[in-house]
Amino acid sequence: MIELHYWPTPNGHKITLFLEETGLPYVIKPVNIGKGEQFEPAYLKISPNNRMPAIVDTAPTDGGASISVFESGAILQYLAEKTGRFLPADVRGRTTVMEWLFWQVGGLGPMLGQNHHFNRYAPEKIPYAIDRYLRETKRLYGVLDQRLQGRDFIAGTEYSIADMAAYPWTVSHENQGIDLADYPQVQRWFAQIRERAATQRAYAIADTVEGRVDISKDDEARHHLFGR
Template sequence: MIELHYWPTPNGHKIALFLEESGLPYAIKPVNIGKGEQFEPAFLKISPNNRMPAIVDTAPADGGDAISVFESGAILQYLAEKTGRFLPKDPRGRATVMEWLFWQVGGLGPMLGQNHHFNRYAPEKIPYAIDRYVRETRRLYGVLDKRLEGRDFIAGSEYSIADMAAYPWIVPYESQGMQLEDFPPLQRWFERIRGRDATRRAYAIADTIEGKTDLRTDEEARRYLFGR
């Protein structure tokens, strides 16, 4: 059983996508980041960076004690290796998936996260910051668009953890100041993933989570998330 410590954010959605695709049995353990639950000692034991998602694998492959994993990229790699799915076994295919996974966790996610912050949540509008991160978002969309020319998925013809990592960050494209029509290969990829049954199921999980807050108006949530 996989315990998924989750909140409906792009990084949370990544792991839900994998679990729904793989069929691994799992249980959702909500971590209300707007109420500061990511700072509770029990959660910090499995995620010392006080960020979700995190998982606990209560039945690891080696038959030993439960294994906890934090950081979304590490979780996707762990689950892919556990199941033998969505990560090629040949060295070239594996290297391709891993470099694009690292591209997402090191670039696409952090830069788009800054876009979200300065466009939607910052207490004051800072034109320089907004322009910088919207421009960087467009550049990264362009990188992904170029990669997807002539390919169904990021690593080639097969769906992989690289796609699962990137897709949730593209979902809020409108709030990032982007239009998918400007990136035709990326748009085709996006629609291909959005149409998967497992994607629909993964995103439906958000509707079952109670206590979600609007970061634009909830001062308590802003204090926890932005260190105010």
């Protein structure tokens, strides 16, 4: 059984996308980041970087004690290796998927996250920061658009953990100042993933989580997310 410590953010959605695609048994354990639950000692034991998501696998393949994994990219890799799904076994295919997984966790996520912060949540509008992260967001969408030329998915013809990592960060493209029509290959790829039954199930989970707030209007949530 996979215990998924989760909140409905792009990084949280990555893991539910995988779990819904594979049917691997799991249970949601909400971590209300707006209430500061990511700083609780019990959670820090499995996610010492006080970030979400994290998992605990109570039945690892080696038959030993439970294994905890934090960082969304590491979780996707762990689950792919556990199930033998969405990560090629051959060295070339695997390397390609891992390249683009690292591209997402090192670039697409952080840069789009800063775009969100300075455009929507920063207490003061800083033109330099807004412009800097918007330009970087556009550059990264351009990289992805070029990569998808002639390919169904990021790594080629098969859906992989690279796609699951990148897709949730493009869902809020309008809030990032992005018109997908300017990136036709991304637009095609985005629509293809959005229509997958597992994607729809994964995003429906967000509606079942209680305690969500509008961060821009909730001082407590802003304190826990940006002030600690």
